[in-house]
Amino acid sequence: MTDLETDKGYGYLNKDVIEWLSNLHAKENDAHKDALSYLNNSNNTLEGLPAIQISPLDGRLIEILCRLSNAKNVVEFGTLSGYSALWILKALPKDGHLWTVEFNPDHAKVARSVFNKAGLSEKVTIVEMSGVDSLSHLSSSGPFDVIFLDADKESYGVYADWAVDNLRKAGLLLGDNALLFGELLDDIENPNTINERVKGMRNFHKILSEKFVSTCLLTPEGLGVGLLK
Numbered sequence: 579m580t581d582l583e584t585d586k587g588y589g590y591l592n593k594d595v596i597e598w599l600s601n602l603h604a605k606e607n608d609a610h611k612d613a614l615s616y617l618n619n620s621n622n623t624l625e626g627l628p629a630i631q632i633s634p635l636d637g638r639l640i641e642i643l644c645r646l647s648n649a650k651n652v653v654e655f656g657t658l659s660g661y662s663a664l665w666i667l668k669a670l671p672k673d674g675h676l677w678t679v680e681f682n683p684d685h686a687k688v689a690r691s692v693f694n695k696a697g698l699s700e701k702v703t704i705v706e707m708s709g710v711d712s713l714s715h716l717s718s719s720g721p722f723d724v725i726f727l728d729a730d731k732e733s734y735g736v737y738a739d740w741a742v743d744n745l746r747k748a749g750l751l752l753g754d755n756a757l758l759f760g761e762l763l764d765d766i767e768n769p770n771t772i773n774e775r776v777k778g779m780r781n782f783h784k785i786l787s788e789k790f791v792s793t794c795l796l797t798p799e800g801l802g803v804g805l806l807k
C-alpha cells in the first residue's frame with residue numbers, strides 16, 4: 579500500500595539515503611576521478627563558485643542517458659565548474675565532442691582548468707557567450723545527439739525550440755530544474771502575472787510534450803526528458 583508521497587518516491591528520501599546511494603552508484607572510478615573529486619572535496623564550492631551543480635546521482639543518470647543515445651556530439655547550456663560536463667564526457671567516444679555554453683568568464687576559467695586536469699580539453703569547447711546568443715553559432719556544428727539545459731530558466735523554451743531544429747532524429751533533450759524550485763505552478767490561474775522563469779519552464783514542458791516522446795523524472799530538482807519525434 580502506498581500513499582501519495584511514497585508513491586512518488588520522495589517520501590523515502592533523506593540525506594543519509596541519498597549519500598549511501600551516491601556512494602554506491604555514482605562513485606567516480608576512472609580517469610575523471612581526480613577532476614571530479616577535486617570538485618567534490620571542495621565542500622561543494624570551488625574558488626567562490628555557487629554550489630549549484632547537479633548531484634552525483636544526476637550526473638550518473640545523465641551519463642547513462644548519453645550512453646543509451648550513443649551520443650557523440652552534445653551541447654550543454656550552463657557549464658559552471660564543469661562538473662556535469664565531466665559526467666557527459668565520460669559517456670562520449672574518443673571522437674565525441676561537447677560544446678558547453680557559459681556566459682560568466684570566472685566560471686569558464688575554473689571549468690577550463692578542470693577539463694585540463696582531467697586531460698579532456700580537446701574533447702570540449704567552452705562557448706563563452708550568453709546561451710541565446712550562442713544558438714546561431716552552435717547550429718553549424720550540429721545536428722546533436724543530446725542537448726542538456728542547465729542555464730537561465732527564462733530561456734528554456736527558446737532552447738527547446740532550438741533543440742527541435744538541431745537534434746538528430748530521436749535525439750535527446752534533457753532539462754534540469756524542471757520543477758523550477760517549487761515555482762512551476764505559480765500564478766497558474768493568472769497567466770498575465772507569471773514571471774519569465776515560470777513562463778520559460780512551462781514553455782519548455784509544453785514543447786517537450788508536443789515535439790518529443792517525453793516525461794519528467796521526479797528527481798529532487800526534476801529532470802525533463804524527451805526523445806525527438
Ligand SMILES: C[S@@+](CC[C@H](N)C(=O)[O-])C[C@H]1O[C@@H](n2cnc3c(N)ncnc32)[C@H](O)[C@@H]1O
Nearest residue numbers: 631632656658661662681682708709728729730
Ligand atoms: C546551475 S549552473 C550549471 C551547473 C552545471 N551544469 C553543473 O551541474 O555542473 C548554471 C550556470 O549557467 C550559467 N548561466 C546562467 N545564465 C546563463 C546564460 N544566459 N547564458 C549562459 N550561461 C548562463 C551560470 O553562470 C552558471 O554557471
